[in-house]
Amino acid sequence: MIKSLNNIFAAALRQFLIVAGFLFVSFEALAVEGCDPRVEKAQQSKATVRVAYDVAVTEEHIQKPDSVMSMTCFNQQAGINASGAASGGGGIFSGDFTSASPSGNPGGVRATIQDALQTFYTAYVDAMGADSGLVDYTQTALVNNPTCTETQDLWTEVKQGGVEQGVPNATITDLINGTMPLGGNMDFTKDWGTSATTDNNFSTFQADLAAQPPAWQPNYAPNNGFCNMLVTANVPGAACP
Numbered sequence: 001m002i003k004s005l006n007n008i009f010a011a012a013l014r015q016f017l018i019v020a021g022f023l024f025v026s027f028e029a030l031a032v033e034g035c036d037p038r039v040e041k042a043q044q045s046k047a048t049v050r051v052a053y054d055v056a057v058t059e060e061h062i063q064k065p066d067s068v069m070s071m072t073c074f075n076q077q078a079g080i081n082a083s084g085a086a087s088g089g090g091g092i093f094s095g096d097f098t099s100a101s102p103s104g105n106p107g108g109v110r111a112t113i114q115d116a117l118q119t120f121y122t123a124y125v126d127a128m129g130a131d132s133g134l135v136d137y138t139q140t141a142l143v144n145n146p147t148c149t150e151t152q153d154l155w156t157e158v159k160q161g162g163v164e165q166g167v168p169n170a171t172i173t174d175l176i177n178g179t180m181p182l183g184g185n186m187d188f189t190k191d192w193g194t195s196a197t198t199d200n201n202f203s204t205f206q207a208d209l210a211a212q213p214p215a216w217q218p219n220y221a222p223n224n225g226f227c228n229m230l231v232t233a234n235v236p237g238a239a240c241p
Helices: 002-030 037-061 074-082 109-124 128-132 150-161 172-177 186-198 201-210 226-232
Strands: none
Touching: 037 172, 037 186, 037 201, 074 109, 128 150, 172 201, 186 201
């Protein structure tokens, strides 16, 4: 009885080893080598420089709206309202409110409005009117002057400029070498420069490309036949008689 059980166990063990060996060979045949981490890193760097280029294009195409307060010369309108002149609002009260201390008393609106405008205008450095200089962001002092052409000047520039032309096409060679394509306007040039010098995106991409492992090339010996070539190239199902 014991001998029979041993025979059964031995036969089952042999079958198990045969199946395990078959599965091992099958899995070995199906195994595929994974992507080298250096290749993945180069792909990530390429994506980074593409995004950097797209950001530069967007910055050049899409302009931040200008400040309505600057386009309507708010400092001049406030100066009119606070002026003690005959046409000014200050004349309704005790006199000119544009000075720091009207009538010798503290409480003038000049310092309050001027400081607020100077701080407020710093948020519009990338606006079309600010970049072109057509909208004056430097005049914050209260002035009794009703003349304001900022809105008209900016509208003329919009009509003449149309769609932004300063957006050049960057080739893959430009992205690898970090060479700025010709024809870029101010915002495009500024963003490209930041990506190149501050973020080092292009030099990193170039280094990661160079660090990739060389591509595998099968050794095709001149004396091999067509069948051997297929086997060497790992063509599925290829076998030599």
